[in-house]
Amino acid sequence: MFKQFKREVETALKKAIEDAGYRVNDLELGISPFADLATTVCYRIASSYKVPPDRAAKKIVEAMDTSDMPLIGEVKASGPYINFYTSDRFLTESLRAILKGDLGFESKDEVIILEHTSANPDGPLHIGHIRNTVIGDTLARILRRAGMRVEVEYYVNDMGRQAALVVLGLERFELDRSKKIDHAIADVYVKANRLIEENPELKSEVDQLIRRYEEGDEEVTARFREAVILSLEGIRQSLLRLGVDHDLFVWESDFVRTGDVSKIISWMKEDGSIPLVEKEGALMLDLSEAGFDKEFVLCRSDGTSIYATRDLAYHRFKARRGDRVIDVFGADHKLISSQLSYILGKMGVKKPEIVIFEFVSLPEGSMSTREGKFISCDELIDEVEARARIEVDKRRGDLPAEKRAEIARAVARGAIRYDIVKVSPEKPTVFDWDKALDFEKQSAPYLQYAHARCCSILRKVGGWDVREEEISAIPLDLLRTDQEIKLIKMLSKFSYIIEEAARTLKPNLLATYAKDLVDSFNLFYRDCPVLNAEDDLRKARLALVEATRIILSETLETLGIEALEEM
Known part of the structure; x- marks a missing residue:
């Protein structure tokens, strides 16, 4: 409304x-x-x-x-x-529309290709990847809620040096099958890096693996595919723990196999709109006219392509299938993403909309997958779940252990997602264990608890059992206290906030809205008795509680947070 x-x-x-x-x-x-x-x-x-x-x-x-x-x-x-x-009419019509399920959205004839996460297949996701994942998944949910068709993609970097090191490591070291598979892959990757440091002559063997894979050597291709699939298997399990799934996994090697990369290099040579330079045998694009100090490498001196060139082919593939293309990249991709957009423009290919985010860290410090120093996504989730379980056990010892564990898992997922997404992408952030699990303040548990409170109030009257044709008879015009009016106005803004977040690609707008909505509901609940109100006013206030439950449930779902009915 x-x-x-x-x-x-x-x-x-x-x-x-x-x-x-x-x-x-x-x-x-x-x-x-x-x-x-x-x-x-x-x-x-x-x-x-x-x-x-x-x-x-x-x-x-x-x-x-x-x-x-x-x-x-x-x-x-x-x-x-x-x-x-x-107007007063706005208040009553807004509330009635929500109660009837009209939240103000319309389907849009627009297809969006959104890429996020796309971590290297050299081990498990770590906290450095999680912000990409949460921002990307929340944006996809927001865009879908706004009525758009969204395909979420994961770009599999199977041709990089990291993948080649994993292949080399699997040949030299035994895979520890007692571990989650991506963690076992990380062990092999770390050992392979140390082996190369101790035996520099093995670098040529890695280069040969990369070259043979790009040439389509069947034996090497099978080894690469097996290694990457193993790593992706573990990564997908971690993503699912955060409520994240991808519609399509796109392998970068496919663009070499189909000849798309060669076509792009040939076009660059023939078109001439971007000057070509050669340095030590490597072919590069001179982008100085566009204000870039650093050249864009097309292929190495041995003729093999590099990630950036294959990425051009991938973006052309995306642009052909979507009305909009959205990339979620870390701050370390600022230069390459700007170069990428410029080159795509010269090629006549639709430019991507790029969401750049600063990194999330833990107070424990920096991480390096190559050195084996990182906090994995799984370890983070396990730790937050354990801390959430302590809080749930303290508060709801009356519930069966299995139910408490279920609530703890939902609280932990929400805590991680909300603590990350509430900060604007361009700002760096530190994941704070204690604040993320604070049931009383700006956290997912705070939001989930408000939803559970709405459900509890409604359960006490036997649930919301009002047919659509009966909604018009509820005396909603009695809701005229300051807190009631503020809450109704806040509820009415849900679709507006969703469309603003979709337009600006800022998922933090929805996180802020969720917190403001719960603040408004809590003030209403404090100042306006519901169950003890006079009959007509009680009906109206119960309707307001149900409307809050509806919008809060929609908001939480769009944030990827479970709307719990009890906590």
Whole structure:
């Protein structure tokens, strides 16, 4: 309903600006702490028309006609700002729409290819990968909730030196099958690195493996495939523990096998729009005209391709199948992703939308897969689950052990996901064990507990047993305290926030909304008795609790957090 309110405001404001004698391209509308919507457009009008901004605001408000805009209540000029407030009708219609299952979404004829995680197949996921995973998966959920068709892809780097070292290691060392398979692969990878350090002459053997794999040697191809599949098997198990799955695993070697990489190199040589240079036998693109100091390597001196060139082929493959292409990359990919976008533009290929994130770390310090120094995703989940189990056991000793374990797993998954996604991607963050599991503050358990409280209230009255045709008879116009109004307005913004997060590719907007929604519900619950209220008011407040449960459940699901019914 909030989106409809915004559309009414846009229509009324645009006409009022024109009737006041002004012209603007952007209405500059947004959510304000002082109004439901506000505009700062009068500053621009003041600059263009040489009038004081407060006088322009007053003139526009005087010209405004909202008589056929039922969702708009009061409109005020407050200095240079114009503030818009919702009507009483907006409140009741918003609540009824939610109770009837109309959350304000429409299907969109748009296909999005979204790539995330794509970790090297040299061992388990570690905490350095998890932010990529959580941001990517949450974005996919947000885009789907906004009505778009999303295919989530994992780009398998099976041709890199890391994969070749795993192949070499599996030949020289025994795989410890008693361990989770990706952890066993990591052991072999670390041993292979140490072997190379002690025997530098073996580097040529690794180079030969890479070259033979690219040439399609059947025996070497089988070894690479087996090694990578083993690693991916363990990685997928870890992803599923976080509630993450991919629709498609795309192997980079496929683009060599199909000739796509060769075609790109041939196009670069023939087209000439980007200057080619050769250094020590390696073929490179000179991107200095585009402001890049570093060349883009197309192939090595021995003729083998590199990851970046194969990535161009992969992006052309994605662009052919999607209306939009979205990549989630770490901050260390800033340069290469900018070069990639520039080159794709020269090739006439759709450029990807790139979400760059800074890294998440633990207080324990930095990590290196090559040296075997890292906190794996599995270890992190195990530790958070153990800590969550302690909290659940303290609070719900009355529940069977199996149920407590189930709740602890859901709390742990939510704690990890929320603590990571609540921070804007471009900001670095440290995973804080204690804050992530705090049931009282800004954490997933805090959100999950609010949902469980809604369910508990409704259970006490036998559950929500109101047919759709009966909803219109609920006296929702009785909900007029400040806390009730604030909560209804917060609920109405769900679809608006989803579409903002989808538009800006900022999943933290939804995390912030979830926290604000629960804060608002808790204030309502504190100040407005539900079960002890008079009969009609009790019905109305129970309806508000049910609407909160619906929106909070949708919000948590979109964040990849389980909406628990009891905690």
